Amino acid sequence: MKAESANYVSALTGKIMSDTESCEEEMSYVELAMSYYDLTAKNTELTQKVEEHVKEIAQLYDERFDNLAHIS
Helix, strand or coil, X not given: CHHHHHHHHHHHHHHHHHXXXXXXXXXXXXXXXXXXXXXXXXXXXXXXXXXXXXXXXXHHHHHHHHHHHHHC
């Protein structure tokens, strides 16, 4: 059991180390802020698309219900 836990720790540590080693330079505050605002805008856009899809799905369910009632 200890060996298995040690392997997980080693695997995770190796992953973390390789991630930190791959960063050649740190991002500035301005770069982080710009990235944050870009991601926030993208999130807003995707949220709107999801809301549109939810409405469309509701309409399709209503049409399906009406069609099934008409068939019966």
